[in-house]
Amino acid sequence: MLNTNDTNFHYLTIIPLDFFPSYVKSIFFEAARGACKSAPGWMIVHCCDSCDEELNASELLDAEVRCTREQLNMTGPAWQPGDLDKLFADWVTDDQFKQYSPVVISSPDAKHGGVDGPWIITFDTFLTDYESDQIWEGGQLAGFDRSTDQGKSNEFGEQEQIISKTRTSSNAWCTDKCERQPGVQSATTKIESVTGIPRMNYESFQVLEYQPNQFYRMHHDSSSGKDESMAGHRILTFFLYLSDVEEGGETRFTKLGLDVKPRKGKALIWPSVLNDNPLKWDSRMYHEARDVIRGEKRAANHWIHMYDYETPNLWGCTGSFS
Ligand SMILES: O=C(O)CCC(=O)C(=O)O
Numbered sequence: 001m002l003n004t005n006d007t008n009f010h011y012l013t014i015i016p017l018d019f020f021p022s023y024v025k026s027i028f029f030e031a032a033r034g035a036c037k038s039a040p041g042w043m044i045v046h047c048c049d050s051c052d053e054e055l056n057a058s059e060l061l062d063a064e065v066r067c068t069r070e071q072l073n074m075t076g077p078a079w080q081p082g083d084l085d086k087l088f089a090d091w092v093t094d095d096q097f098k099q100y101s102p103v104v105i106s107s108p109d110a111k112h113g114g115v116d117g118p119w120i121i122t123f124d125t126f127l128t129d130y131e132s133d134q135i136w137e138g139g140q141l142a143g144f145d146r147s148t149d150q151g152k153s154n155e156f157g158e159q160e161q162i163i164s165k166t167r168t169s170s171n172a173w174c175t176d177k178c179e180r181q182p183g184v185q186s187a188t189t190k191i192e193s194v195t196g197i198p199r200m201n202y203e204s205f206q207v208l209e210y211q212p213n214q215f216y217r218m219h220h221d222s223s224s225g226k227d228e229s230m231a232g233h234r235i236l237t238f239f240l241y242l243s244d245v246e247e248g249g250e251t252r253f254t255k256l257g258l259d260v261k262p263r264k265g266k267a268l269i270w271p272s273v274l275n276d277n278p279l280k281w282d283s284r285m286y287h288e289a290r291d292v293i294r295g296e297k298r299a300a301n302h303w304i305h306m307y308d309y310e311t312p313n314l315w316g317c318t319g320s321f322s
């Protein structure tokens with residue numbers, strides 16, 4: 001994934017190339033050639049000419065041409081109708097998952113416990129302390145910023161980032177050094193193993209920090225508009241609590257009237273789509289992060305998509321390059 005802190009990219013985009021002597025220019029062109037492979041979407045959108053020969057970049061500048069599943073040779077959907085119910089039912093009945101202490105918060109017809117509603121479960125002992133701490137430290141290595149919302153898309157398929165009023169937490173995207181932390185790797189491997197969905201369908205961990213009085217108001221992790229997007233809906237949220245919170249900071253499912261208390265190592269898991277038609281968004285899954293009253297809340301999202309997320313992200317087809 002492209003590291004936009006890499007100075008090569010800043011030079012390439014900010015300073016006119018004619019400013020440099022020719023031997024320096026050739027170094028830039030070499031850098032550009034490597035980047036046409038390692039970060040094709042970013043190069044097409046920002047330095048189109050330098051990748052014209054290798055990628056036919058000027059033709060691919062149009063997101064409608066560049067961003068189709070056929071063009072990017074993407075894998076098929078992770079779930080068929082019925083798979084969602086089966087996966088959650090397995091998690092709460094199969095002995096192999098007992099080690100994670102599953103608790104049903106809600107299940108269809110309350111058949112597997114909890115209240116009657118869409119599936120929401122926790123694995124109360126999902127992460128080891130080492131894994132929780134490594135994800136948190138990884139977030140610090142990556143650097144926290146005030147959380148943003150996604151704004152409108154421009155013609156190249158990039159979405160603007162807006163400082164959020166409804167979300168006052170800070171977050172860090174766990175790429176590069178953070179992603180290479182052994183505890184981050186083992187947490188993702190564990191999630192792959194329990195979901196059966198490969199990591200190419202996941203966004204990078206988004207690590208979150210809430211101080212007292214910070215919150216994230218009601219929202220949905222997907223939206224009806226994502227039906228047609230390249231990576232499809234975020235079908236599953238794997239939400240990890242990395243700390244206890246002295247008071248407040250519960251995750252509340254606003255339409256269902258259900259609260260979940262943070263606890264270090266606990267995973268809270270819910271789908272954003274329907275069992276009978278997992279290509280469709282489930283409007284019941286609105287939720288919020290209640291204000292932290294005392295203490296600090298540390299947490300992380302792993303959002304899992306219906307289709308491969310890595311490939312369209314690499315090609316600049318998901319609205320951002322993070
Ligand atoms: O912090 C929480 O409890 C929930 C956060 C959340 O919903 C999100 O980051 O999308």
Ligand SMILES: [Fe+2]
Nearest residue numbers: 219220221287
């Ligand atoms: Fe959320």
